[in-house]
Amino acid sequence: MRARYAVPLGITAAGAAGLAYAAGFEVRSFRLRRVTVPVLPPGMRPLRVLQVSDIHMVSGQRKKQRWLQSLAGLRPDFVINTGDNLSDPEGVPETLDALGPLMRFPGAYVFGSNDYYGPKLRNPARYLLEKATGRHGLNGNTPVVGAIHNPWEELRDGFDEAGWVDLTNTRGRLKIDGREIALTGLDDPHIKRDRYAEVAGGPVADADFSMAVVHAPYLRVLDAFTADRYPLILAGHTHGGQLCIPFYGALVTNCDIDTGRVKGLSTHRAGGHRSYLHVSAGCGTNRYTPVRFACPPEATLLTLVPRD
DSSP states (O other): HHHHHHHHHHHHHHHHHHHHHHTTGEEEGGGEEEEEEEETTTTTTEEEEEEEOOOOBBBHHHHHHHHHHGEEEEEEEEHHHOOBBBBSSHHHHHHHHHHTGGGGGGGOOOOOHHHHBBOOOOOOOOHHHHHHOOBBBTTOOOOSSSOBBBBBBHHHHHHHHHOEEOOOOOEEEEEETEEEEEEOOOOOOOGGOGGGTTTTSSSOSSSSEEEESSSSOOOOHHHHHHTTTSSSSEOOOOOGSSBBBBBBBBOOOOOSSSSSGGGGEEEEEEEEEEEEEEEOOOOOOTOOOOOSOOOOEEEEEEEEOOOO
């Protein structure tokens, strides 16, 4: 009798321990990723860029707020926010408070779907189904009915008041120590709000450096940015897979990029050109799935250095 139940009970205990770790520890085990990217023109002084993404703020997440505030101690040259700041319609004041110290630095932002719409409870198995069918977000799926609308305008107004540049299907610039940094951004491809035709044409000639920013790293967007010769693309959205298998990696990306590039620095090729791509695993989760496993929450400090 004991032998019959030993294996199932062992599996159940292991599963319970893994869930407790994922929900109780790792989801709050915030990390800083450091990456060096050789993309600047020869002779240009290095730039330190802090990327924050997928905060998914829920009212009351004090530890996350304190950690985000502490990132100001890194003193980056500028900050890039790649969207999905909210997971709670009441979370705007706490998001702005958490990012307040970072908004003293130059910065720019794009929004993700969860900035516009509140999350809904869904079966996690749907992510595997979407991967198998190639249908993600509104890309091939029917429009969402009965969505909760988040107060994204208040978030935008807070960022704009601090001087951060809105890159919603547009271009913008930052001046860093006398250097012109040109930025090209898109609205979220996950919900088909990207309008590349409005920003097409590639880097501008009179800037010292140009880069691209988008929330979700869909291939159509990466192809367009790379073909237009942007040396660096920053994105988020994937949560790094969120629930990963140790020594294997992510099972899903929640878009059409491959799991090998679900987070961190990689490259993308299109139109005979190559761009560096950095995908942030983000520092939050959907409020209905507050777990992470083998994929700690993160922000990234990218040091841009001259290319060879």
